[in-house]
Amino acid sequence: MRAAVVKTPGPAESLEIVDMPDPVPAQGELSIDVEFAGVGFVDTLFRAGVFALPTPFVPGIEVSGRVREVGAGVTGFAVGQPVGALLNDFGRGPRAGGYAEIAVAHASMAVPLPEGADLAGVAGVLVNGVTAWMALHDLARLGVDDDVLVLGASGGLGNTISRLAAVRPARRVIGVVGSEARRASAAEECTDVIVAADLAAAVDELTDGRGVDVVVDPVGGELRTRAFERLAPFGRLLVLGNASGQDPALSGDAVWHGTRQLIGLSLGTVAHLVPDQVQTAISAVVDLTHRGVLREPAPSVVPLEDVAGVHRALENRSAPPKTVLAVGR
Template identity: 35%
Template sequence: MHAIVVRATGGPEALTYTEHPDPVPNPGEALVDVAAAGVNFIDVYHRMGRYPLSLPFVLGGEGAGTVTAVGEDVEGVSAGDTVAWSNVMGSYAEKVAVPVSRLVRVPEGVSAEVAAAVTLQGLTAHYLTHSVYEVKPGDDVLVHAAAGGVGLLLVQMAKLRGARVIGTVSTEEKEKLARQAGADEVLRYEGFSEAVRDLTGSGVHVVYDGVGAATFDGSLAALRPRGMMALYGQSSGPVPPLDPQVLNQRGSLFLTRPALAHYVATREELTWRASDLFDWVASGKLKVHISGRYPLAEAARAHEDLEARRTTGKLLLLP
């Protein structure tokens, strides 16, 4: 098979399209023919070595496809099933062996491409809106990068829960996408905290911030007293160290740096979130915006486009 292998960390040129041995499913694993692999910003961090992995490695942590074989001691999954997964390294490939505990069934009415596009980012948006801060009707919610892959899903999920959603974007095109997803107000990044306070009076109940360094201080300033700051990513770079006293001074704020793995820690939690996600997609309540499909061999171009902020919604690699 072919796969994208990283032998030395670095820029997009570190992504090598090469022949790679076919994986063999161990006990408790299923072998899957990959229909599509999702591209996520964490893949950039892995490629750069910001989140170190043992070299060499096959990149990618999300995808969907068809089960072709199973290892020993596997129940509930069989050849021919359409499945999706997240947080499983090696997904930028034509085949991948996935622990069955990480697989979710893709229901009728949801294509493998859509499943690959929505699983990791959809589960992220779900845990942010349903667990990190449980959005309630009437809440004011600020979503940064509201036209990005997670951002568009966060906007829709917060609206499903009855919130007023304020989004930030960088261009007019991205503003249109955020509004189509349901954002009530859309702002540019410059001066966003003051604009948020003008709109809300006292600030928002929660900020969902996947941008990091460039927005962090403004995000804290946009919160109302006892508001929640959920820093779930750092696409603009890591946030400098923070004196916790700042949280007190700004109104007894809450700050969390969550990760998906801790919010799908049990099989029950994973299936709850995935079931909600695919039900909303199948019923049309949740729209998945795929803005780019790239051949697997062009993974480097996908990374270049993602890092240059030339994309909206989700990017897929197609083996």
């Protein structure tokens, strides 16, 4: 099969298109003829070696396509059936990644799709949708009176979080973007879009000085510090990522005296710890998408060969909210 492989972690150019042996599913797994593979910022961290993986490896943690082969003990899937899957088991080397014509998934991380499903859309929503669902539904327990501040609202996760928060629904969904130029990349479902430099004053104005009930933070850095200061009593700060590369210290006293909560969520971790909960979230996201409740715009689709350019765009903050690779033979 053809795949994009990282032999030595490094810059975007370390992604090489190569031919490699077709993987086969082990017990409890299924292999997938990949049609589309989602690309997210986290893939750049794997590629660069920030999160160390055994090399060589195939990046990519979300795909859609058709079942190619079903491993022993797997029920509920048939060869040729459309599926979406999370591929979160990088520990096994180059077999599991999504930037490849054939990927291998644990059956517990895959969902059957109806014929005619929008496969590009499914590949583009899995990681961000499941993360958003678990963050807002399972952890933040978002309520109808809550005001939500979404950092990194121009990015893939920030877009999906904003849309799902609006569906839940929250009272206000305030998207934070890095610059005026990025305003148009925030989700239409945001009730307000503000620029990061104006965060404190804008939140005070929008909430009459009360602050927000939930901050969703895939960015980190000084933006996290400033957002935390605008968290109302009983407010929840959800730490979902660190796109800025900076991990500021937060004051325990400020959590204590302010009666606030700090909550973390890593999809890669919970996929191992609570696969049933993750599977429920996958089904919920796919179902909401099919029913048109969660309306993700069509992702940008580029050929597998152009993957390095997609990584560069994510790193220089010029990427569209979501890109998927067209992989199918």
